[in-house]
Amino acid sequence: MIDLYFWPTPNGKKISILLEEAAIPYKIKAINIGRGDQLTADFLKISPNGRMPAIVDHDPIGGGSPLTIFESGAIMEYLAEKSGKFWPKEPHKKYDVAQWMYWQMANQGPKMGEQGHFRRTANAGKNGDQAYALLRFDNEVHRIYGVMNLGLHKKKYLAAGEYTIADMICYPWATTWQNRNLDLNEFPNVKRWLDEIGERPAVKKAMAAGPEYREDPASVTPDEQARRSKLLTHQRAQAVPKEWS
Template identity: 60%
Template sequence: MYDVHYWPTPNGKKVTILLEELGAPYTVVPVNIGRGDQFSDDFLAISPNNRMPALVDHAPKDGGAPVSVFESGAIMMYVAEKEGRFWPQEDVRAKYDVVQWVVWQMANQGPKFGEQGHFNRAPDSVGDLTYARTRFNDEVHRLFGVMNVRLYDRPYLAGDTYTIADMAAYPWTVTWESRGIDLAEFKHFKRWFDELSARPAVQKGLAVTAGPPIDPSTLTPEDQARIRKLLYNQRARPAPA
């Protein structure tokens, strides 16, 4: 049984999509990031970067104590390797085709898409954001192009087989419209996107919740300021004395 410490963000949904594709039993442990659950001592014990998701496997293959894993890409590799699906292990070329695209997603797609959302949501009162918005809007467009070119002569990111590389990238793409992307410009990406969107396990994984979502329109300016202070401009935590 897996415990998934989770909030319904794209990084969390990568993991639930994989678990739904596997049909593996799991329990969602809510980590309400707007409330600050990610800074609790219990959560930091399994996710020292104070980011969700994190996973605890209560039945590891070695039969020993539970295994905890943080970082969504590492979680997906751990689960796929243990369950023996969606990440080839014997063929070194196929294995590292998957690895490089999971790392691409973690190092490029996720951070750049996240920064685009951050700066596009930021109030104009903080100053002139033209450079930052242009920078990350262009990067997001470029990264959709990277996927489109990759997919023009193969069905999936890592080749002929659907893998954790596809599951990792997909949740970040479902907001393509709000990101200013015209799918007509990326026909090979669109073919892949439509296929994954129709998969029942992908739909189930996307639909996993962890409690009622926050409606920004219901928040007072004070609440909005509190959440911004909680989530943004964090500095180093001191080490224990």
């Protein structure tokens, strides 16, 4: 059984898509990132980066004690290896997949995340002039969709000529194109790919998960809002938790 430490964001849904596609039994352990669950002493033992997703495999490859993994790319490579699915072994195909995995983690996710951050910051109206940040990351996100459009030229899938973890890792972020100052019609290959991947039953199930974990914003008291803001805004290094001593 896999414990999946999850919150319904694109990063969380990368892993649940693969678990559903590979039919690997798993149990969701919700990590409310708005509340700060990711910064607790217990979770930092699993993910010292203080970010979800993470997994604990209680029946790991090769046996032995439970295996913990953080970082979505490493998790997906492990689960693909464990299941024997969605990551070809032939070197040309294997590294075609790998390069898209690392592209997603170094480019698509971070740049789109930063764009979202600065758009929210600008909308708040109390953080000064955000014009350069918006220009920078709007352009980067446009470039990123262009990279995918090139990668999908005359290809059904991103890598290896087949559906792989490369598609699964890129799909959840790519679905968030709305409100990103771009026209998806500029990227017809991406649009076609999104439509096709989105029709897969496992993808539909994984993408639908989430509303049951979210809280009603009206239920969060002003004191709790202030606590969360202090905890989560402008994070710096975490001290070693005293609970670890």
